[in-house]
Amino acid sequence: MGLQLILVMETNRQCKSDWIYIKETIDHFYKYDISHVRFSPVFMDGKGNYENKEKSVKKLISQYSSTSSQNRTEVIYCFDTDKYDTSQEDCSFFETVRSFCAKRNYHFVWFCQDIEQVYLGNSVENSKKCIESASFKRKNLIREMDPAKLSSGNIRKNTSNIMQVLDQYLTRK
Numbered sequence: 001m002g003l004q005l006i007l008v009m010e011t012n013r014q015c016k017s018d019w020i021y022i023k024e025t026i027d028h029f030y031k032y033d034i035s036h037v038r039f040s041p042v043f044m045d046g047k048g049n050y051e052n053k054e055k056s057v058k059k060l061i062s063q064y065s066s067t068s069s070q071n072r073t074e075v076i077y078c079f080d081t082d083k084y085d086t087s088q089e090d091c092s093f094f095e096t097v098r099s100f101c102a103k104r105n106y107h108f109v110w111f112c113q114d115i116e117q118v119y120l121g122n123s124v125e126n127s128k129k130c131i132e133s134a135s136f137k138r139k140n141l142i143r144e145m146d147p148a149k150l151s152s153g154n155i156r157k158n159t160s161n162i163m164q165v166l167d168q169y170l171t172r173k
Contacts, residue, residue, distance in 0.1 A: 001070040004039075004040055005073075007019070007039065008042040008078065009041065010115075011043055011129070013043045017130055017133035018133075021118075023039070029150075029173060030173060037170070047080065057075055061075075075106040076107040077097065079094070081114075109161055111160045118158055118160045150162050
């Protein structure tokens with residue numbers, strides 16, 4: 001039996017910054033059998049495009065399940081909270097995407113206030129996201145990450161729930 005984890009992220013296919021942080025988290029904190037676990041990244045190219053990725057998600061699910069009837073897939077949508085606590089627009093969007101995921105039985109991962117703030121401690125200009133994520137990987141800064149910051153049950157600045165979701169499918173080292 002195989003497991004496919006589809007991770008739908010805000011970043012674009014060229015930069016892949018979100019995927020770099022997430023894959024570093026998976027590789028550093030978890031052990032898994034590469035022959036039984038497939039990671040399938042889907043890039044939204046902006047958080048507003050989340051509904052447009054349904055076709056890509058369904059296609060990945062179909063392709064993976066066609067290789068074995070025992071294969072299963074879990075879908076994980078990853079979003080920055082932005083200023084959900086002070087901006088009505090961001091709060092409304094946050095609740096909309098949370099509801100979107102719940103209705104489809106998708107997992108909802110959040111990064112408060114954004115993924116760079118969680119992993120780097122500060123927000124990064126869009127033009128520098130690729131450079132900063134590559135530097136994070138090259139310097140192996142994942143070693144300095146406190147897993148508690150990635151396992152938060154409450155939305156607080158510089159935290160995420162990503163490891164709470166991954167813990168359901170992967171074993172920590």
